[in-house]
Amino acid sequence: MKLLDAKRDHYRKLAKEQGYRSRATYKLLQLNNSYRIIGPGFYVVDLGCAPGGWTQIAVKLAGNRGKVVGVDTAYMDEVEGSHFIKGSVEDELVADEILEYLGARANAVICDISPKITGHWSMDHAKQISLNYSCSKIMDKILAPKGNALFKVFDGDYSTEFRDYLKKKFAKVHLRKPNASRKPSSEMYFVCLGYGL
Secondary structure, eight states: OOHHHHHHHHHHHHHHHHTOSOTTHHHHHHHHHHHOSSOTTOEEEEETOTTOHHHHHHHHHHOTTOEEEEEESSOOOOOTTEEEEEOOTTOTTHHHHHHHHHSSOEEEEEEOOOOOOOSOHHHHHHHHHHHHHHHHHHHHHHEEEEEEEEEEEEOSTTHHHHHHHHHTTEEEEEEEOOTTSOTTOOEEEEEEEEETO
16 A cells, blocks of 8 residues: 555544544644644634535634534535535625624634535636635635634645735735645645734
């Protein structure tokens, strides 16, 4: 078995053993350990949340005093301690539903969003970055000052442009690839800290 397959299987197996819905869970955990994107009592919005791995971790990190809401066009089985909105991140009215549920602005917005993959790299990359811009428009309506955000990007021609766009909104933007990500994968994460500063 190749090392790559072993690593992929390690996180998949771990997720199954620990009751998480996806291996992506560990990407959020690893990034949060380094940057504390989500803390106790945080109001968290998970855009593009299905199947719910990140939502599960957000609930755990935010604790009893926190609130977590997930948004996706795909149906998602309920994650205990969270609220699910079936809707598209490309519909800015979703922001109103989120705020209505939270009753205040969010402290963190997390986006592990992917388009339906076509296999045409340039098309998939462009669509994924476009979805991130949609998520950031919602973020602008719901994120509290000094809040944090996390965006997955397919690294490519448009990701630098998107990073520059985020840098105008946050005090710090870090580009990271957690250990739980597969090495050959083009996915990277923008860790954004200090909204509006």
